[in-house]
Amino acid sequence: MSLKIRLTRGGAKKRPYYRIVVADARSPRDGRFIEKVGAYDPMKAKDDPARIVLDTEKVQAWLAKGAQPTDRVLRFLDAAGLAKRPARNNPQKAEPGEKSKERAAKRAEKAAPAEDAAA
Numbered sequence: 001m002s003l004k005i006r007l008t009r010g011g012a013k014k015r016p017y018y019r020i021v022v023a024d025a026r027s028p029r030d031g032r033f034i035e036k037v038g039a040y041d042p043m044k045a046k047d048d049p050a051r052i053v054l055d056t057e058k059v060q061a062w063l064a065k066g067a068q069p070t071d072r073v074l075r076f077l078d079a080a081g082l083a084k085r086p087a088r089n090n091p092q093k094a095e096p097g098e099k100s101k102e103r104a105a106k107r108a109e110k111a112a113p114a115e116d117a118a119a
Helices: 056-064 071-080 099-116
Strands: 005-011 015-024 035-040 052-053
Touching: 005 056, 005 071, 035 056, 052 071
Parallel strands: none
Antiparallel strands: 005 015, 015 035, 035 052
């Protein structure tokens, strides 16, 4: 059984509230879970200590049993000092796609004769 430490959404429309739970990876997002290990309230201020509430002992126990946190939960655990989140770097992310490069080359070809005529 593959275990995940992940968020389940609660709260009203446009007012999210998340529980941090340990669940089987195959169960639905807001479905059955094994244990609640914390809560996350994104509506609170970023510097509010009640924004993220974690039961550190339970989290450490589940990590020791092999539960894998999702990326968002891993950010919370890294901030709490419970797990290390490796830094990510994708320099190709901001690079334009193939079609965009082709369009830019065509525009440059069309603009070159106009510049020569103006000079």
